[in-house]
Amino acid sequence: MALSVDYVIKETSTNIWRNRMVALAAMLTVALSLTFVGGALLFKQGVAKATARWEGGVQLVVFMETTSTPSESHAILSQMVGPNIPSVGSKPVAPGSGGMPQVKSVWHCDQACTYKEFKTLNSDDPTITAVTKPSDLPQSYRVQLQNGNQAPSVARLLNHQPGVQDVVYPSKAVSDLLRLSKFLQGVSFLIAFVLLVAAIVLILNAIRLAIFARRKEVSVMKLVGATNWFIQVPFMLEGLFQGVVGSLLAWGAMALGTSKFESLSNNNPFALTQALTISSHDVFTTGLLVVLLGAAIGAGGSAVAVRRFLDV
């Protein structure tokens, strides 16, 4: 049997209007919880980008000049891991005899590897990635130390050697950022989870009230032989609508928050926020995810309500 579109739209919209206060509460809770989810995801992405170089416990990076010779490169490697190890690949290798005692492991990031990292770091700026070739970028050794506090002294030993462009290690701010971000993510996902449950319950309750408000219509519909599907669809759509509107509000809040954050960090040379880059592309994909999540919450909540309270 055909469900006429204008019937469904009319029913759904009058339902929502009659129930507007409850619907508003449900939508705002969905918006709030999804803003937390989206914000936490964006923050995670921003931190991951800002700290991509320090992934996997890397504590020191030795960048070689793009013009450095293989022998210069080899000399640096031997200084770190000893003369018995002729080369290292993308897998960390522990130093042999004659290597530096402070070094725990070393791996090599060649120009292709650096280019990949470069693209991730600059994903919001396609012009830069377009004009840059892998050969413009330095190869590097990624070093894990026995003790992170030794990074400055090891860096001094390796710096200013022939072929070495620079030796960098994460500042205290970056390692703090990494720890803080883990903590914040944990907390915000926890809050988001609790709010998500609240949002589902509120949608469920909104639909339950809508069903109660229309119990006379529903009983007449059953009596004259309306199919279950016909009776249920407007209520399901009402829940879906609330979920989607809530998630769109969350998307807006995320976009607004991100642009505020960017203007804040652009006007303030404080390195911690400058390191965090959130591209509009990230906001878009996270926004889509949030809308999908909102639709799922709405459909799920109303489906439970319809199953439990619409006795057809």
Place this chain on the structure above:
Amino acid sequence: MIRFDNVTKTYKGSVVALRDANADIQKGEFVFLVGPSGSGKSTFLRLLLKEEEPDAGRIWVAGKQIGKLSSWKVPYLRRNLGCVFQDFRLLPNKTVYENVAFALQVIGRPRHVIATQVPQVLELVGLAKKTDRFPNELSGGEQQRVAIARAFVNRPLILLADEPTGNLDPGTTQGIMKLLDRINKTGTTVVMATHDVVIVNAMRRRVIELDHGSVVRDQARGIYGYGA
């Protein structure tokens, strides 16, 4: 058209609503279902609508054994059964026209069908001039006419009426009975549960009498009771 085959229905607390009931109602018949309160009249109608399931026995409606009907087919069964109640069950926020049209809308009838059927049936029940009134602006008899129009607009094979005149005065009752008689003359089977001695005796139609859930009498052209 309707057949009850040794149907028994017991509610929770072992109240027997129908006990081994048998009945066979042909197409186009007009049947009164009589008996005191609690004798099983409403259960008889609820079983036909598949709002209740019998504990034992089989029920046929329009050639189908409804015990075997899967739940998603129940709405299609109900489209064959128009229903009228003592309390009218109209939607207060819809006009006379909208109340009747609603019954067609929710079973997915196209708009042009609704636009021709609804005025026709409102003409039949004598409410052609009151299509824009709301139920609370109508008398009880008029409200019941709207309910009958709603039940009949889809041209069901069977019209079930549960005490349709229970809330109406004798004059109004007569009008409603004339209307049900007219609907019956179109070929629709009418089953009406009632307490009303006067109308049963005046109409002289088939009477099925229930007492404590058992069919105690089934009489063509009957009256309400031997003692009445």
